[in-house]
Amino acid sequence: MRGASGSSPGRALLTWLGHGSFRLDSTEGVRIYVDPWLAGNPSCPEGEHDPERADVIVITHGHVDHVEDAIAVWEKHRPTVIAQLEVRHWLERQGVEPDMSLAPNKGGTVTASGVGFTYTDARHSSSTPDGAYAGEACGVVVELEHGATIYFAGDTCVFGDMTLIGRLYEPDLAVLPIGGHFTMDPTQAALALELLGVGRCVPCHYGTFPFLTGRPEQLSALARGVEVHALRPGETLEVAGGEWMPEEEEK
Numbered sequence: 001m002r003g004a005s006g007s008s009p010g011r012a013l014l015t016w017l018g019h020g021s022f023r024l025d026s027t028e029g030v031r032i033y034v035d036p037w038l039a040g041n042p043s044c045p046e047g048e049h050d051p052e053r054a055d056v057i058v059i060t061h062g063h064v065d066h067v068e069d070a071i072a073v074w075e076k077h078r079p080t081v082i083a084q085l086e087v088r089h090w091l092e093r094q095g096v097e098p099d100m101s102l103a104p105n106k107g108g109t110v111t112a113s114g115v116g117f118t119y120t121d122a123r124h125s126s127s128t129p130d131g132a133y134a135g136e137a138c139g140v141v142v143e144l145e146h147g148a149t150i151y152f153a154g155d156t157c158v159f160g161d162m163t164l165i166g167r168l169y170e171p172d173l174a175v176l177p178i179g180g181h182f183t184m185d186p187t188q189a190a191l192a193l194e195l196l197g198v199g200r201c202v203p204c205h206y207g208t209f210p211f212l213t214g215r216p217e218q219l220s221a222l223a224r225g226v227e228v229h230a231l232r233p234g235e236t237l238e239v240a241g242g243e244w245m246p247e248e249e250e251k
């Protein structure tokens, strides 16, 4: 079962769970879920529907395809839950333990289990599954213990201030939505990579539904000089000191 695969000390492993959901195992073995949408996610491998453990959950915005499994995972494993202010307050109303220190907003950084999480701008809407106001959608920059920095753009169109994200955080890897319709398409994502000055990209938020038509091959053709890691759902990429390689093949 892929969900049962353990972390590897000293190596950071990024696993795409389909759509905008990721599992990130840090170099020190901290298991992080980004925007967990698992059981209801048509692209999420069955073995990933019920996490065996979770240390941190981080959420970019309140839409159902980014928060749906956060509460169930928290109830089962009691991870640290980091979310933008209004989203965190909504999660608290659903039962997550209140903690203002885990409810930052854009520009703020929270450190959990030795990993840094900084909220950035994103251009998108945000509301919770029950329709409550959820503040503004965000991106998140994750700084791992060994210094590698990953920018999860969340759901967004391209915007000029991505140059600021590039200057401030110098991401080693950008995780960008490319499906179009709700977010950037490959053409915009190629421009985003140029603005960010990033040489490596993991595309996501495509293929889940018929109208999310953007594909990694289109991005690869447009983003010259950028290594596009087109993971399959369940596939893992090693994130280690500028060395990147596919870790596992989907069985």
Ligand SMILES: [Zn+2]
Binding pocket: 020, 063, 065, 066, 155, 182, 205
């Ligand atoms: Zn989404």
